[in-house]
Amino acid sequence: MESIIVLGGAGYIGSQACKALHTAGIQPVTYDNLSLGHESFVKYGPLIKGDVLDTALLSETIRRYDASCVMHFAALASVADSVTDPASYYQNNVAGTLSVLEAMRATDCRSLVFSSTCAIYGQPEVVPIDESCAKNPINPYGRSKLICEQMMNDYSAAYGIRSIALRYFNAVGADFDGEIGEFREHETHIIPRAMMYLLGHLDEFVIHGSDFPTPDGTAIRDYIHVKDLAEAHISAARLLAGGHAGGAYNLGQGTGYSVLQVLSAIERITGRKMPAITGGRRQGDPAILIAQPALAREVLGFAPRYSSLQDIISSAWTWHQKAHPQKSLSAREAGAR
Numbered sequence: 001m002e003s004i005i006v007l008g009g010a011g012y013i014g015s016q017a018c019k020a021l022h023t024a025g026i027q028p029v030t031y032d033n034l035s036l037g038h039e040s041f042v043k044y045g046p047l048i049k050g051d052v053l054d055t056a057l058l059s060e061t062i063r064r065y066d067a068s069c070v071m072h073f074a075a076l077a078s079v080a081d082s083v084t085d086p087a088s089y090y091q092n093n094v095a096g097t098l099s100v101l102e103a104m105r106a107t108d109c110r111s112l113v114f115s116s117t118c119a120i121y122g123q124p125e126v127v128p129i130d131e132s133c134a135k136n137p138i139n140p141y142g143r144s145k146l147i148c149e150q151m152m153n154d155y156s157a158a159y160g161i162r163s164i165a166l167r168y169f170n171a172v173g174a175d176f177d178g179e180i181g182e183f184r185e186h187e188t189h190i191i192p193r194a195m196m197y198l199l200g201h202l203d204e205f206v207i208h209g210s211d212f213p214t215p216d217g218t219a220i221r222d223y224i225h226v227k228d229l230a231e232a233h234i235s236a237a238r239l240l241a242g243g244h245a246g247g248a249y250n251l252g253q254g255t256g257y258s259v260l261q262v263l264s265a266i267e268r269i270t271g272r273k274m275p276a277i278t279g280g281r282r283q284g285d286p287a288i289l290i291a292q293p294a295l296a297r298e299v300l301g302f303a304p305r306y307s308s309l310q311d312i313i314s315s316a317w318t319w320h321q322k323a324h325p326q327k328s329l330s331a332r333e334a335g336a337r
Ligand SMILES: NC(=O)c1ccc[n+]([C@@H]2O[C@H](COP(=O)([O-])OP(=O)(O)OC[C@H]3O[C@@H](n4cnc5c(N)ncnc54)[C@H](O)[C@@H]3O)[C@@H](O)[C@H]2O)c1
Pocket: 007, 008, 009, 010, 011, 012, 013, 014, 031, 032, 033, 034, 035, 036, 037, 038, 050, 051, 052, 053, 072, 073, 074, 075, 076, 077, 092, 096, 115, 116, 117, 118, 167, 168, 169, 170, 171, 172
């Protein structure tokens, strides 16, 4: 059976990729240090507990499974934390990716699919953003990912390790079977925070900024379902297996929604009131991020199927209720809403 090594496979997006690989008949071998991920998310193949900085263990794992490809999700990914603790981001994300490339160089595996981000574009001059737009990241997280892409290009030219960087916009939603979803110790993302608020795990939900230059004053993002992202990884791995030289592709829908539009859809779909407090902007939050996904459509055949607000919110809501059943029935929630 073909095996693919999934670095960070115990995390939110990596675990969805594992499920998609398993469904496609490929064995996903999760390699994760479990610093942020969950062992319970590793359901579709073996787990190797290890750090991406451990080059020797990585090489050994790639060889042991005779992996056809490496998918690299393992990173720190909080914009705000990267500003206060850049050292961790350069160590984990940049040195970590260098270690991955070195581990691959020591083996025969020459295909890498990498989790990049729209944060590499910084404050875009034009939207929708296409792949040729200026890359001026405005925080260490975005810079760390841009450096990784540059290293990957150099390793491709010099050592023939071909890579596809997938620049996700906002990953959202959960598995439609309710098996895996989005859950972090210190959650900052809009959909899980809203779900946690509705389930009584947060005392308030704050809208970060109402004075953006957008029609309703709240920031606009391009939300893409993790299942669509997971399937794009399989397309990317297949392209590389077919000899594709590598490249970088935006993964978004090409449509944006404001924070207020998302909150209103949450009220409609969950049938719960979502009273929100308006707060100030978060540091480094751009007003509008919308992808131009034409290149991904042309090259990867990327055609999002699960990214309507209805599918995104209903899958997340189902999973969050299942993940926290005891608390979802709390007296506070039942009485107050
Ligand atoms: N969530 C988003 O909206 C989004 C958007 C753009 C890009 N990304 C990128 O996608 C990838 C996955 O994001 P996610 O939301 O699933 O994050 P996540 O935190 O849920 O998953 C990351 C996983 O990597 C593991 N990990 C981290 N550092 C490691 C290390 N040094 N060695 C081994 N394992 C390590 C963690 O334990 C975790 O399981 C990241 O590279 C992130 O930068 C995410």
